[in-house]
Amino acid sequence: GDSVTQMEGPVTLSEEAFLTINCTYTATGYPSLFWYVQYPGEGLQLLLKATKADDKGSNKGFEATYRKETTSFHLEKGSVQVSDSAVYFCALRTTGGFKTIFGAGTRLFVKA
Amino acid sequence: EADIYQTPRYLVIGTGKKITLECSQTMGHDKMYWYQQDPGMELHLIHYSYGVNSTEKGDLSSESTVSRIRTEHFPLTLESARPSHTSQYLCASSWTENTGELFFGEGSRLTVL
Numbered sequence: 001g002d003s004v005t006q007m008e009g010p011v012t013l014s015e016e017a018f019l020t021i022n023c024t025y026t027a028t029g030y031p032s033l034f035w036y037v038q039y040p041g042e043g044l045q046l047l048l049k050a051t052k053a054d055d056k057g058s059n060k061g062f063e064a065t066y067r068k069e070t071t072s073f074h075l076e077k078g079s080v081q082v083s084d085s086a087v088y089f090c091a092l093r094t095t096g097g098f099k100t101i102f103g104a105g106t107r108l109f110v111k112a
Numbered sequence: 113e114a115d116i117y118q119t120p121r122y123l124v125i126g127t128g129k130k131i132t133l134e135c136s137q138t139m140g141h142d143k144m145y146w147y148q149q150d151p152g153m154e155l156h157l158i159h160y161s162y163g164v165n166s167t168e169k170g171d172l173s174s175e176s177t178v179s180r181i182r183t184e185h186f187p188l189t190l191e192s193a194r195p196s197h198t199s200q201y202l203c204a205s206s207w208t209e210n211t212g213e214l215f216f217g218e219g220s221r222l223t224v225l
Contacts (some may be wrong), residue, residue, distance in 0.1 A: 032211045034213055034218075036214075041218075042219070043118075043202050043204075044202065044204075044217035045216070046213040046214075046215075048209075051211040087153050093211075093212075099157070099160075100145075100206075100214055102155045105153035105154060107153065107157075
């Protein structure tokens with residue numbers, strides 16, 4: 001069945017460091033791919049998305065490229081801030097839009 | 113900004129009590145969902161709805177029930193709460209097409225003593 005695998009955390013970085021959180025997926029058809037972020041005590045909110053192969057989603061300095069050949073959607077940011085400390089979820093929405101499948105989440109801590 | 117609201121945000125209740133977690137959205141979305149989030153952060157789909165009078169069980173078995181009498185409202189009910197029901201419950205909604213994202217409420221954190 002369809003699934004999402006993302007790197008385990010926690011990830012601890014110093015401010016201004018480069019961030020990569022790996023995400024790979026297994027899916028039939030042509031899913032849409034998403035990154036969601038969850039700040040402490042809140043629900044999830046969309047960070048970025050890509051709906052077809054080679055699309056790049058970007059928002060708030062974060063970006064991810066939909067790579068169909070490697071079935072990946074890695075999240076990157078060139079310079080993290082303390083305020084980026086949160087849990088990040090990679091997700092796919094199946095063809096037909098019936099379900100969204102989430103990865104297990106990666107907790108990021110950014111130290112000042 | 114997302115217009116999806118959950119109440120209560122926090123609830124502490126004794127074993128055996130009946131509870132209802134409320135979820136409302138003002139975006140006219142046809143699909144609505146309930147997720148249970150465990151302390152390890154992982155999200156588990158427990159219920160979803162395609163529209164009014166449609167409800168389905170999700171991937172994780174749950175003793176809770178849901179109803180969808182109005183498009184905007186998707187309450188979750190536990191008839192008899194137990195400590196094993198202690199968790200964070202997240203409500204979400206979306207349009208039908210698969211390019212659309214989920215909009216989440218802020219969550220309801222339930223503690224059953």
